[in-house]
Amino acid sequence: MNSIFSVEESKIFKNEEVLFPEYLPELLPHRxxxxxxxxxxxxxxxxxxxxxxxxxxxxxxxxxxxxxxxxxxxxxxxxxxxxxxxxxxxxxxxxxxxxxxxxxxxxxxxxxxxxxxxxxxxxxxxxxxxxxxxxxxxxxxxxxxxxxxxxxxxxxxxxxxxxxxxxxxxxxxxxxxxxxxxxxxxxxxxxxxxxxxKPYSLEEMKDILQERVKLAFHSVEDGVVLLAANHAVKSGSDVRVGLECLLRAGRLAEQENSNKVKVEHVKRILSSIKPVKPRILKERISEDERVVLEILEEKKELFSVELYREYCDRVGSPISERAFRDLINHLKETGLIRIKKLKGVKGRARIITPKL
Ligand SMILES: Nc1ncnc2c1ncn2[C@@H]1O[C@H](COP(=O)(O)OP(=O)(O)OP(=O)(O)O)[C@@H](O)[C@H]1O
Ligand SMILES: [Mg+2]
Known part of the structure; x- marks a missing residue:
């Protein structure tokens, strides 16, 4: 029986790893x-x-x-x-x-x-x-x-x-x-x-991604780098977004047995690639913090007292109100939530919203 896994060398990737965010390149254009x-x-x-x-x-x-x-x-x-x-x-x-x-x-x-x-x-x-x-x-x-x-x-x-x-x-x-x-x-x-x-401009982003493309792929259609760079710049100029576009487009091209990465491949994965940093942060925060973010993503906006009540309902052994205040401040410091203070409304003074 033929194996369901291909034993052939990739037609698409020369070296996939250069697209991983932890890869440290030999060149850092524009820095x-x-x-x-x-x-x-x-x-x-x-x-x-x-x-x-x-x-x-x-x-x-x-x-x-x-x-x-x-x-x-x-x-x-x-x-x-x-x-x-x-x-x-x-x-x-x-x-x-x-x-x-x-x-x-x-x-x-x-x-x-x-x-x-x-x-x-x-x-x-x-x-x-x-x-x-x-x-x-x-x-x-x-x-x-x-x-x-x-x-x-x-x-x-x-x-x-x-x-x-x-x-x-x-x-x-x-x-x-x-x-x-x-x-x-x-x-x-x-x-x-x-x-x-400062955030990279579109031209700078293109140069940076182009260097990686040379190392990562055998062959890439014109326009692929521009499209990935444009998406990265629009999502806050994080190079990781551009790298992820290229990686995912490359994988799609490989799945479809294409002979090169095409603009069409990038277009199809583009909308699924969101800013990367919030995802990295969400992996690092505590379990309690994750529950709080989950609630905020559902409810969009809550007074801090309501948020605490909702949080207590969802976890087995909730932290104290004092510790909860620290937790909220930590999420704010990390940039994952916003706190709006309302003047004159006693006890309900803080409205919390998710930032991203
Ligand atoms: N000028 C550049 N040339 C080549 N690669 C770059 C350049 N700038 C960033 N990168 C790549 O983009 C990715 C993100 O870069 P880096 O981790 O240095 O960002 P950062 O500023 O530390 O972001 P954060 O604030 O989220 O930690 C890495 O894979 C890095 O190699
Ligand atoms: Mg960093």
Whole structure:
């Protein structure tokens, strides 16, 4: 019996993986100036000198993470005296978790339990002295950390007091105002330079996708890149949207045994491709937060008291009203909901709507 699976090489894909969002390309068109700026800022670390802390901000899919990872990769290759560490604050949410992660990256043994922050700090500093390496630490999605308080930032700054080679910090967020409410003393010690990542224009998006197309496909009809780029720009200029269009169109072309990716394939999948960032965030939020979003997506708009009541009805063991307020603030901070305050309506003051 013939297998239902094809054993033939793909006629469509040369390398599908270059279309995956986690793929880090060899080239980042239209981010050359940002790459240079970040590289200049962190460069002194390789000379054992104090470097410029940097804050990269801008809307989703504008290349902030990719630029940082790109510069970090090159920097480690360039200098033996440098250790770069990338941390996503969705995965490491406290000062303790972040310090443990840095220790782990420096191959410092930290017991899972029972080690205080100060002990970890001490070990970290010792390890840095021993290896004589300068540290560059990126805290991506840093709003998730600052939202919980300033302790972690303070601890990172504390490392600098004891080390000859100061730690250089790179912060990333969609929210340009992350540091607005941070205590002035901490803010000024951070001495951040801000770098804005503006959304890509249609022409820029086309160039970026074109580079990926060359690596991903054997053959592509004229107009495919333009259509994908246009959809990406219209959905907020997130490159991930364009990449997903190309990937899905490629898969459709393959299913239909076509000899190339055609405009028609892109047209057929286009309307099913929505902004990517909300989906990424929804995978990261807690179960309770997911229930709240589900309710809001159904009801569109609710007073916070009504929302809490509805939430309690739906889950087995609901969190307290106090904790619920924190949860709502977290969803707002993450950009998934809007809160409207009504003046003069006592007890019913907050109206919540889903943002996306
Ligand atoms: N200039 C570029 N050239 C090539 N690929 C790019 C460029 N900018 C972004 N990309 C690609 O787009 C995708 C999203 O980029 P990235 O993760 O850096 O966005 P981001 O700004 O960090 O977004 P978010 O704020 O949602 O985290 C990645 O796959 C990345 O490789
Ligand atoms: Mg990112």
């Amino acid at each position: 050359e100036d940002k790459i240079k700026q970040l590289a200049n800022n962190i460069f002194p670390v390789s000379r054992g000198r104090k470097a410029q802390n940097t804050f990269l901000f801008g809307s989703p899919g504008t290349g902030k993470t990719a630029t940082t990872k790109f510069v970090f990769r090159e920097f480690e290759e360039f200098s033996e005296r440098v250790k770069t560490i990338y941390i996503n604050c969705w995965d490491y949410k406290s000062a303790h978790a972040i310090l443990s992660k840095i220790a782990y990256e420096l191959e410092v043994f930290v017991q899972r339990r029972g080690m205080s922050k100060d002990e970890i700090l001490e070990k970290l500093i010792e390890a840095c002295k021993k290896t004589n390496k300068g540290l560059v630490v990126c805290l991506d999605e840093v709003d998730q950390l600052v939202f919980r308080g300033e302790e972690a930032l303070y601890d990172l700054l504390r490392i600098n007091q004891y080390m000859q080679n100061p730690v250089c910090l790179v912060f990333i967020s969609n929210n340009p105002n992350v540091f607005v409410d941070v205590e002035p003393r901490i803010k000024s010690s951070l001495g951040i330079e801000e770098v804005e990542f």
